[in-house]
Amino acid sequence: MSHILTLNSGSSSLKFALYPLAGADALDTLSPRYRGKFSGLNGGTPKLTLQDGEGTPMEVDMGELPEQLELPGATARLLSWLDDLPNLSLAVVGHRVVHGGRAYHRPVVLTPEITATLRGFESLAPLHQPFCLAPVAPLAERYPELPQVACFDTAFHADQPEVARQFALPREMTARGLIRYGFHGLSYYYINQVLPHHLGDAPRERVIVAHLGNGASLCAIRNGTSVASTMGFTAIEGMPMGTRSGNLDPGLVLHLIQQEGMSVEEVTELLYKRSGLLGVSGISGDMRELLDSPAEEAREAVELYAYRAVREIGSLAAALGGLDQLVFTAGIGERAGPVREAICRGCEWLGLELDPEANRHDASRISTAGSRVGAWVIPTDEERMIAWYSARLVGQA
Incomplete structure (x- = not known):
């Protein structure tokens, strides 16, 4: 069965979710098969939690966690576990990427060139961007034909009026991209989509x-x-x-x-x-x-x-x-x-x-x-938003 994998990696955690591709044509029919999280990475006390699609905690064997676990190690354990799941194939992987700079206003299929461009934005989000992009390379090495999609936290705000984005700095600095970008865009995208259902x-x-x-x-x-x-x-x-x-x-x-x-x-x-x-x-x-x-x-x-x-x-x-x-x-x-x-x-x-x-x-x-x-x-669901965008972008929904 084909699935969508979503990854939200940070400085101390790796959140992941697995969605059956069937139902990805509409946001409200997307339902996760699994949701999980590695916490305490990169210097903390590592912990792994996993839930099924109903939110019920599950036991999972990804090997005994060491006293110290880095993000690459957590990513490798996750991918090995996915490989061992019966009757499962991946159609697309969607990543939460904090910063798209001025270049990317919509989700995009990652290429080596685009990934390199996004790494150039690490100075704009030094505590987030490097970790968001860290799983891209190991995934590409393990599944070279698998499309990977970047979904940006800045994208929702890209259509703001220029007056709302501009600092009172010299114009040449504004031209270099020293502007207000805004974040948490995937959460706002999701709330914006489901708002009519709640408000009537x-x-x-x-x-x-x-x-x-x-x-x-x-x-x-x-x-x-x-x-x-x-x-x-x-x-x-x-x-x-x-x-x-x-x-x-x-x-x-x-x-x-x-x-x-x-x-x-x-x-x-x-x-x-x-x-x-x-x-x-x-x-x-x-x-x-x-x-x-x-x-x-x-x-x-x-x-x-x-x-x-x-x-x-x-x-x-x-x-x-x-x-x-x-x-x-x-x-x-x-x-x-x-x-x-x-x-x-x-x-x-x-x-x-x-x-x-x-x-x-x-x-x-x-x-x-x-x-x-x-x-x-209204509960937010960034992972569902990533899954929906990713499936649509690669023509799987």
């Missing part, structure tokens, strides 16, 4: 989607098209995240280097790995732990997170000229009711009226029937 006849001309996870961003969508987003040139801009700082005064970064004597590498580690919820709380970058903690520092971190989200929503609502619907998605957005409540309370001035009971139960609609702005909880 409710107005959806002006929508803000809040992708709130360990990485967090928000996107303003007008009539299905991204018009503004909180992330820009890098995936550090915008609101605070699990360990990333979000927006800072650029002068503060200069101060750290010039007055505090920090190196570029030290500042990079500070802003990407020691800030955000972890930095403010001093406890954890995991929202679940902070919500369970009695510490005042944890409360302050959660409060700052929600406050900054509300400010970003205000900015995006201005870009839209108003707001019809607010959608929460990703790990925090889908499961952290207290965070959603704090954000919705901060948006009452927009006409949003929260239904506390619906919010406590993670209902699909968490605003009252009379609320002028609707508030929704």
